[in-house]
Amino acid sequence: LLGENVFELSDENWIIYSRHAEKPPHYTGRDAIIKNSIVSEGAVILGTVENSVIFSGVTIEENALVKDSVIMADVVISKGCVINYSIIDEMVKIGPGLKIGKPKGEGSEITVIPRESVINNMGGLV
Numbered sequence: 001l002l003g004e005n006v007f008e009l010s011d012e013n014w015i016i017y018s019r020h021a022e023k024p025p026h027y028t029g030r031d032a033i034i035k036n037s038i039v040s041e042g043a044v045i046l047g048t049v050e051n052s053v054i055f056s057g058v059t060i061e062e063n064a065l066v067k068d069s070v071i072m073a074d075v076v077i078s079k080g081c082v083i084n085y086s087i088i089d090e091m092v093k094i095g096p097g098l099k100i101g102k103p104k105g106e107g108s109e110i111t112v113i114p115r116e117s118v119i120n121n122m123g124g125l126v
Helices: none
Strands: 033-035 048-050 065-067 082-084 086-088 111-113
Touching (some): 082 086
Parallel strands (some): 033 048
C-alpha cells in the first residue's frame, strides 16, 4: 500500500471500456441542489443530492433529499422522500414522502434496497 503506484490512469494507451446505454446529459431543475456528488447522464434531479453517486436514468423529484447514498440506474425517488446512508439497486420505485435509512454517524448501518423493489406509502422508515 505504501509502495510506488504502478497504475497510471491518465495513460492514453490504457483504454478503459465500459458498457452503458447512451442517454442525454443529466437535467438539474431550477431549485435542485447538488453538493459533493457524481451525477450520471440521463438523470433528472429536481430535489437535493449530497455526498452521493447517482447512476443513469435516476429521477429525484421535488423536495426529495438523497444524502450519503448510492442510487443505481433507473430508480425513481418521489416527492418529499428522504434517503440517508443507503444503497438503492436498479429499477426501484419509492413512493412520495418516505424515509429510507438513518443519517450517517456512529452506530448507523447502511440500508440496502434490492433490485426492482416497489416501496409504497404504506409505511414510514425502512
